[in-house]
Amino acid sequence: MAGMISAPRRWFARFAAAAGLLVAVVALLIAPATPASAHAVLSSSAPAASAVVPTGPSEVVLTFSESVRKVPDKVRVIAPDGSRADRGEPTFEGAVVKIPVDPAGANGTYLVSYRVISADSHPVSGAFTYSVGAPSPPPQDTGDNSRANPVVGNAVKVAKFFGYAGLALLIGPALVLAALWPRRLDRRGPARLAWSGLGLVTLATVADLWLQVPYTAGGGLFDVTGEGISTVLGGAFGAAHLVRLGLIAAAAFLLRPLFTGSAGRADAIILAVLGVAGLVTWPLAGHPAASPAPAVSVVVDTVHLGSMAVWLGGLLMLAVFLLRRADERELGAIMPIWSRWAALAVSALLLAGVVQGLIEVATPSALVNTTYGQLLLVKIGLFALVMGVAAYSRQLVRRRIAEQRPGAVRRAVWVELAITAVVLGVTATLVQTPPARTAAETAGVEAGYFSSTLTSTLLNIQVELDPAERGNNSLHLYAYTKDNRPQPVVEWKATAALPSAGIEPIEIPLLPLSDSHATGEINLPASGDWQLKLTARTSDIDQATVTATVPIR
Incomplete structure (x- = not known):
């Protein structure tokens, strides 16, 4: 009688496992395809970073090194007064993102900030400025696109660790019980270890899915919205994790007979297939x-x-x-x-x-x-x-x-x-x-573009260094009054030094482009924290000197 009862149960377990595998395969087949690449990087933009254009553009175009996906409300254009200059939702066409902008906006410096998802499911963020008419002190993005929540970042790493630990606790004991375990020894201890491994993998997979929402959006642990979940589940990352959960459910039916020592050859083969398929979901995500x-x-x-x-x-x-x-x-x-x-x-x-x-x-x-x-x-x-x-x-x-x-x-x-x-x-x-x-x-x-506004009692100086790395660099200096109007400058002086490497101040030749704007070229031969010393003379008796520390890669 016991054999008659166990046989239907075993066939049911095999059927359930096969059904779970079929669901996982179907999910893989319908999952959205993504091109092979790496973390996306911003290849170019229109207007270009630091550019000064005569009239406001109707759209800002970002071109990345690979296809990117949207993070809700994380692509913005900020006007000189701090208000939103973008109008409507940006459009994503492969590697190109187009942001509609109000062309009738005020003159001054605009900030473009973005946070998108690259092909490997990791968020990529950044920002740059362009100016309409003439530069002004750059605005700030209160949305804080570029900073990842450290609690979420650490939680993601912890979830990954427990997922790997769960794999070891599941696969190792299952293999030893199937092939090396002496018959006279009790199986309950190793079985509990393996079940705990399965539970850890399941918990880590669910945690990965949950954490991916605030991780990509830059929010806190509980900043999870329906739109964010839909975005995660609609990508390769979400599909791989859903497949993994299906495979876990399928494998659970066949693990019990394996742990009790009653699994047959067919059970072992199906479990092996499920195990390999489950392992593949890690690199796929x-x-x-x-x-x-x-x-x-x-x-x-x-x-x-x-x-x-x-x-x-x-x-x-x-x-x-x-x-x-x-x-x-x-x-x-x-x-x-x-x-x-x-x-x-x-x-x-x-x-x-x-x-x-x-x-x-x-x-x-x-x-x-x-x-x-x-x-x-x-x-x-x-x-x-x-x-x-x-x-x-x-x-x-x-x-x-x-x-x-x-x-x-x-x-x-x-x-x-x-x-x-x-x-x-x-x-x-x-x-x-x-x-x-x-x-x-x-x-x-x-580019490792550097921009900073330096203040003095007399005036403010905006300094921009591009690309802020070893080799040739372009320096732009803008002078403003304390109420942010262009400040005419009679004479500019600038030097660059790297005290940590024993490099004494190097004078930077400057060419005035307007009453309040000067530019120059300098070759920075070494990496380190360079000290820029900038002097603006506004009259025969009035002048201001400011300094800036610029990290050079």
């Missing part, structure tokens, strides 16, 4: 799907993630259960097999990591000079350390010390687990950091 070689990046990232889960989860099963409960004969059979599995997982992890690193970093200089590259170096160093501990553990296995003195192996395994937990934390930060290749491209595409 991140940098790999937007890399220069998306197919390769998705495959190697899936291998990287799966190898990590097998290795870390298997180590946890050894430390918590097998090395404590299994006898010498059982360990003699288990440890050589596990040692081969671990070697294979580590090899796959290393190979996939190298390939993915080459794709995401692109150049040796980007490895050293970008945050992504530096984090990758930290991860490599930690990985080398854990590899040394793993080699020591394998030596103990080969010398058959694991069966005779399991405590020594258990201590080494716990050290591996501790270091690998740190590696997971670095990885959670790494996946939220713009790839090194993107940072390197951004440095070449997006």
Whole structure:
């Protein structure tokens, strides 16, 4: 009778799992396609940054390096008086964003600020100014497009960490229970560990979806709107996470017989398919799907993630259960097999990591000079350390010390687990950091434009340095009275110095373009915080001197 009851249940579980997989596949097929690229950067604009145009434009056009998607109410044009100059919703056509603007606006400096979503689901923000007629002190955007909420940013990293931890707690125990667990030992402890892993993955996936709304919009933890949720779910990020939830629901039906030891071969095959499909959703929602070689990046990232889960989860099963409960004969059979599995997982992890690193970093200089590259170096160093501990553990296995003195192996395994937990934390930060290749491209595409208004008791001076990086730079100076009217200047003087590098003040030749506007060219040979000293003489006896610190990349 028991067999007659269990058979229908098993077939129902298989049917439910197959149905869940079918739903996930359909969701993938209907998910919106996005082009392969990286973090978007602003390639050009019309009017151009810092341009002075004779009449107000009817629209501002932003052209990015890739297709971008809208963040509600985060593309704005601010008039000189601080009011909104944009009229109506901007239009998004691939990489081009068109913002309708009132052409009858007042003369002065306008601020264009934007926050959009790039192909890898990360927000990209920035701002620049242009002037109509003549420059004026630039306005401020009270919407604060460019600043990400630090609480949300950290919460996203925590959710990523728990997602990775959940994978290890689920995949490692499931694999050990299916292939290495001695029949005489109780399965309830490992099963609870695996169920907790499934719960963590589910919770992290839901948290990812929730946090993506304020993360892209720049709001707080609870700044979640229906429009924001619709925007997230309508993109590749949302589709990948919904697919993952469907696969989790499908897998849950087949995990119970696996954990109790009653799963058949067909159950194991379906679970393996569901597991691989679920792993693929991680790279599909991140940098790999937007890399220069998306197919390769998705495959190697899936291998990287799966190898990590097998290795870390298997180590946890050894430390918590097998090395404590299994006898010498059982360990003699288990440890050589596990040692081969671990070697294979580590090899796959290393190979996939190298390939993915080459794709995401692109150049040796980007490895050293970008945050992504530096984090990758930290991860490599930690990985080398854990590899040394793993080699020591394998030596103990080969010398058959694991069966005779399991405590020594258990201590080494716990050290591996501790270091690998740190590696997971670095990885959670790494996946939220713009790839090194993107940072390197951004440095070449997006000018490091510097603008600041300096005040004195006599007048205000607006200083603009473009592109604010090593090499040739254009300097523009504008003088204004205290009530923001153009201030005629009889004579301008300007110098630039870099005290930290021992560079004495360099005089900057200036050419007056109007009574209140002067320009000059200077070559800044080194990176650092340059000190600009600016003097404006307004009469034979009146003059003002101001200073500015300009960070040069």
